[in-house]
Amino acid sequence: MKTKRPAMRCGFLFLASLALALGPARGKAQEPSTPTQGGAVISSVAITQVSERASVRVEGEGLLEPRATRMQAPDRLVLDFAGTRLAVHRTALPGVSAPIKGVRLSQFKPDVVRVVVDLTGEARFQISQEASGVVVWFQTASAGAASEKPANTKAEKGSRLGTSSKAAQQAGAEIPRFELPRELTQPSVSLASFGGKSPLPERPAQQAGGGNGGGQQPPATPAAEKYSGAPLSVNLKDVDLRDFFRLIHEISGLNVVLDPAVKGSLTIVLDEVPWDQALDIVLANNGLDKQLNGNVLRIATHETLRKEAETQRDLQKAQAEAIAPVTVTRVLNYAKAAALVTPLRKFLSSRGEILADDRSNQLIIRDIPATIPNIDNLIRQLDRKSQQVEIEARVVAASRAFAQDIGVQLGFASSATNGRNLFGGDSTVGTSNFGGTVIPPPIVVASTTPPALPLAVNLGANAPTSGVLFSHRSPNFALDFFLTAAESKGVGKVLSKPKLVTQNNEKATVKQGTKIPVQTTINNTISVQFIDAVLQLQVTPQITGDGTVYMDVLVENTAIDQGIPRVQGIPALDTQSVETKLTVADGGTVVIGGVIVNNQTINYNEVPVVGSLPLIGHLFKRQTVSNTSQELLFFLTPRITPG
Numbered sequence: 001m002k003t004k005r006p007a008m009r010c011g012f013l014f015l016a017s018l019a020l021a022l023g024p025a026r027g028k029a030q031e032p033s034t035p036t037q038g039g040a041v042i043s044s045v046a047i048t049q050v051s052e053r054a055s056v057r058v059e060g061e062g063l064l065e066p067r068a069t070r071m072q073a074p075d076r077l078v079l080d081f082a083g084t085r086l087a088v089h090r091t092a093l094p095g096v097s098a099p100i101k102g103v104r105l106s107q108f109k110p111d112v113v114r115v116v117v118d119l120t121g122e123a124r125f126q127i128s129q130e131a132s133g134v135v136v137w138f139q140t141a142s143a144g145a146a147s148e149k150p151a152n153t154k155a156e157k158g159s160r161l162g163t164s165s166k167a168a169q170q171a172g173a174e175i176p177r178f179e180l181p182r183e184l185t186q187p188s189v190s191l192a193s194f195g196g197k198s199p200l201p202e203r204p205a206q207q208a209g210g211g212n213g214g215g216q217q218p219p220a221t222p223a224a225e226k227y228s229g230a231p232l233s234v235n236l237k238d239v240d241l242r243d244f245f246r247l248i249h250e251i252s253g254l255n256v257v258l259d260p261a262v263k264g265s266l267t268i269v270l271d272e273v274p275w276d277q278a279l280d281i282v283l284a285n286n287g288l289d290k291q292l293n294g295n296v297l298r299i300a301t302h303e304t305l306r307k308e309a310e311t312q313r314d315l316q317k318a319q320a321e322a323i324a325p326v327t328v329t330r331v332l333n334y335a336k337a338a339a340l341v342t343p344l345r346k347f348l349s350s351r352g353e354i355l356a357d358d359r360s361n362q363l364i365i366r367d368i369p370a371t372i373p374n375i376d377n378l379i380r381q382l383d384r385k386s387q388q389v390e391i392e393a394r395v396v397a398a399s400r401a402f403a404q405d406i407g408v409q410l411g412f413a414s415s416a417t418n419g420r421n422l423f424g425g426d427s428t429v430g431t432s433n434f435g436g437t438v439i440p441p442p443i444v445v446a447s448t449t450p451p452a453l454p455l456a457v458n459l460g461a462n463a464p465t466s467g468v469l470f471s472h473r474s475p476n477f478a479l480d481f482f483l484t485a486a487e488s489k490g491v492g493k494v495l496s497k498p499k500l501v502t503q504n505n506e507k508a509t510v511k512q513g514t515k516i517p518v519q520t521t522i523n524n525t526i527s528v529q530f531i532d533a534v535l536q537l538q539v540t541p542q543i544t545g546d547g548t549v550y551m552d553v554l555v556e557n558t559a560i561d562q563g564i565p566r567v568q569g570i571p572a573l574d575t576q577s578v579e580t581k582l583t584v585a586d587g588g589t590v591v592i593g594g595v596i597v598n599n600q601t602i603n604y605n606e607v608p609v610v611g612s613l614p615l616i617g618h619l620f621k622r623q624t625v626s627n628t629s630q631e632l633l634f635f636l637t638p639r640i641t642p643g
Helices: 005-022 140-146 241-252 275-285 302-322 337-345 372-382 616-620
Strands: 040-049 053-061 066-071 076-082 084-086 092-094 100-109 112-119 125-129 133-139 231-240 255-258 265-274 288-293 296-301 326-331 353-357 362-367 388-415 422-424 426-431 454-459 466-473 477-496 499-503 508-522 525-543 548-561 572-585 590-606 621-640
Touching: 040 092, 040 100, 040 112, 053 100, 053 112, 066 125, 076 133, 084 100, 084 112, 231 241, 231 275, 241 255, 241 265, 241 275, 241 296, 265 275, 275 288, 288 302, 296 302, 326 372, 337 353, 337 362, 337 372, 362 372, 388 426, 388 525, 388 548, 388 616, 454 616, 499 508, 499 525, 508 548, 548 621, 572 590, 572 621, 616 621
Parallel strands: 040 084, 255 296, 426 454
Antiparallel strands: 040 053, 053 133, 066 076, 076 112, 092 100, 100 112, 125 133, 231 265, 288 296, 326 362, 353 362, 388 422, 388 454, 388 477, 388 499, 388 621, 466 477, 508 525, 525 548, 548 572, 590 621
């Protein structure tokens, strides 16, 4: 029959080596004081240095009474303030000089603040209570002496697990106990779930100074979770995995329960790694996971936890099906009952049902009692008064016009003295409006009313507003010369200002104008449709978290164009519109669009050849100048209604 005594002895040596590696705790912990009823707040921590003593001052509000514990490897003083909350921005302070290397602060538990004073060596300390807080004094001379202690102390002889040491085999070796790390004392979804894998904390990726050979840099690792367990150095080879979890029990003080399926061996080398991080590394490397219930740490395989989660879900489903459903009604104040049916139905159980009564704006819910509180919470979140937004739009249309028209009319007639030859204009071109009837050949000027001459050049202004006449009559020659001109200028401005008010995320439309009937015939069926010729503002506002307004907006200004002939009685439409999505500050005004049209025209009508001559050519041509400019701008101003 084989004996198990060698295995038990190995386990003892393993635990004893751990005790020497961590080192015994120095100094007796002071008894904690009863926390105050209302709680205390730490608002500042400072380090001071005088000639013979250094001090750490902790100040705040309320009663501050620390529980002090001396620890070694490395040397440090741990102060726990029960019933206290941390309210400082800086959680790490560098030391001024020996013996204080630095001070670290953290909210160790929801009601416990931990202040760790890192020391250069052993140093005597004294805690004094003051009105504004607590002061910890250290002897400077003692700190200097402690920093030069020999390197062959008991704590350093067994600095690594697995080394041979006679002191490690002493029966009276004391195994130190440490406070639990923060991630094991705070509620954790991953630890409480069935079969859920606890995410392994990640360390930030370190990039080598020489790069990676010209290739792409690896993606940066997200900021890692901080571990707060005591540092651990181990060097193990082919150690039973279950013995490692016994080590975790001795370090943390947790009760460790192993699933029967947990087995295997472990080879690991770690230097100054927090024990809770070492635990996560070993769990991930062996396909295991952990669950914490109080101070009991359960370790099992992923398969075991998955089966337990499935069993738990089946059990919860069976229990839910065995419970009799209840029916409740909920009256809504702001939201429409029909609009909430679809989103709330997804949160009901498999036996649940929800209906909407539009007349009373109520929801009728039938489900198991455990689901009703969740539905009520959702209804409170969704049935809220919506903010309102006032949107004002302005459509500005400005136009400028300039026109100039200058022309000439020339009529003449001449004849020889014998009256056989006549030279003059052509009456088909036009006749002079000065005089009587058209002069017949030969020229007769005895009448008191001058005769009208046929025009040789008829390039007068189209609608003249001014004119000059030069006329001559003689027995052999007659001349009529007209210079006509016209000029016009105009400035126009049209302002349209639609405005509306709507609730957040609700579409609203306002319009004003005319509906034009249009008759159509399809398959021998006559129908009449109406086309809008209106000023319209259509907008859907959304109030953002920073107080701005995001809008989906359409502004349209359509009117009948009287300048274009109608087609089968249907008029032409002149449209000005803009459609866009934009974000505007509350009360701000923004130009959401605009069109600028400039039109310049110069026309010449002239007599061939003669009209192109310099200077004299102006007597045989007509010049028309036209300049028009149109500007169209759209302004939008949203305002969030108070309350």
